[in-house]
Amino acid sequence: MAPLSTFDTLIFNLFLFVFLFSIANHSHARQHPKTSDSLVLGLTNARTTIKLPKESSTLNLKLSSQMLDMIEPLREVRDGYLISLNLGSPPQVVQVYMDTGSDLTWVPCGNLSFNCIDCDDYTNNTPMSNYSPSHSSSCVRDSCASQFCIDVHSSDNPYDPCYIAGCSLSTLMKATCSRPCPTFVYTYGEGVVAGTLTRDTLRVHGNTEGVTREIANFDFGCVGSTYREPRGIAGFGKGSLSLPSQLGFLQKGFSHCFLAFKFANNPNISSPLVVGDLAISSKEHLQFTQMLKNPMYPNSYYIGLEGITLGTGSGSMIRVPTNLRDFDSSGNGGMLIDSGTTYTHLPQPFFSQLLAELESVIDHPRATEVEERTGFDLCYRVPCTNNVTNGMKIMDVDDHLLPSITFHFLNNVSLVLPQGNNFYAMNAPRNSTVVKCLLFQSMDDEDYGPAGVFGSFQQQNVEVVYDMQKERIGFQTMDCASSLAFQQLHKP
Incomplete structure (x- = not known):
């Protein structure tokens, strides 16, 4: 042609x-x-x-x-x-x-x-x-x-x-x-x-x-x-x-x-x-939430978010607005799961509420100049060292210094996001600290389209299963790099 x-x-x-x-x-x-x-x-x-x-x-x-x-x-x-x-x-x-x-x-x-x-x-x-x-x-x-x-x-x-x-x-x-x-x-x-x-x-x-x-x-x-x-x-x-x-x-x-x-x-x-x-075979051990049917956009994958919990143990769940699990008559609402969107987006004013809750439980110094430069909302100077333990830099395992984040989807599905999926290092360590920023973003202030988006950064090291036969989406945290040996993937 x-x-x-x-x-x-x-x-x-x-x-x-x-x-x-x-x-x-x-x-x-x-x-x-x-x-x-x-x-x-x-x-x-x-x-x-x-x-x-x-x-x-x-x-x-x-x-x-x-x-x-x-x-x-x-x-x-x-x-x-x-x-x-x-x-x-x-x-x-x-x-x-x-x-x-x-x-x-x-x-x-x-x-x-x-x-x-x-x-x-x-x-x-x-x-x-x-x-x-x-x-x-x-x-x-x-x-x-x-x-x-x-x-x-x-x-x-x-x-x-x-x-x-x-x-x-x-x-x-x-x-x-x-x-x-x-x-x-x-x-x-x-x-x-x-x-x-x-x-x-x-x-x-x-x-x-x-x-x-x-x-x-x-x-x-x-x-x-x-x-x-x-x-x-x-x-x-x-x-x-x-x-x-x-x-x-x-x-x-x-x-x-x-x-x-x-x-x-x-x-x-x-x-x-x-x-x-x-x-989809032999996946019943995963947690599955139902796919939501959007009458206006039937070819998209939607799921329903009920709440978010910060930290481990008995932390209370932050309830999300109902439009993150429901649609209006024009098909607006729901949480779109989208590999083509990098960061998870959440609607206002809920997004600001989440930021405030995170600020209240994090006591590291803010890196406001990095926030201004990158456009991310919460950046912190987190302690780290350049020591190596068992061949791994401490920087790779210091995420425990920041709170974990759990997404609660419909059907009692609770997905604890891998720690590396929330905050990300913006640069190399300096003076025994590294700046890490929250990689969530606010939805545009619009009344149409999805109310939120579950992006690919928050899906890292999570097996995500789209079961079209039973119209559900399953989640399981795992080391995706380790699973490659089983899959025997070709190099691109």
């Missing part, structure tokens, strides 16, 4: 400018049974946005009848977790963010023609991998006859774009129009992408070294221009365009175990991401 012409690019950039101007004032936070069908993937660590998503046809997979247990590594970078997609013939490797908060899988298209607006902070510091459609013999542009074309367009009448492209009403209703699916625009909480819907071969690794599976006609966005979205995304939402849906696993489930931030940018270690039966 040829890249966009110069004229098409100019038209798109004009449209994108108009679109961005129109939304400028409306930004919102918005798995080993004997006959198992499973996919074990690998992740890397990545970025922060709050998204509102987009139903479910499953692509036919050209797979052998043998067990479908597959492995890919998720590599951690500083602002999220990356998965490597092997697309095209011959394969091109593109690293994209794993995102449970959206459906569409898209990749940057073209080495020279890809344009990211307002992305200097990313592109100047991070090497990007792009996909070139002209270098793949199996790449085709999707047509207006595809259900995916209807799904990716979000106008009131989904037939509008294809009708404008020249499809007759008769061919639209019969899903027989062969005209190319028109360029789409897909929005996130802080960014926008535009591109063409494309099909190509996706390859994934089997759980036996050297074994690969091919998924023909995998549907994804070939994106040539973006706003504040410098790298592609593998959507893990419930919609038909998502990666699990197209792999045929959406009615089963998936799980992940995010490595701690200290492994960020380490090419030799990856997080386990499992898709299929293996993700």
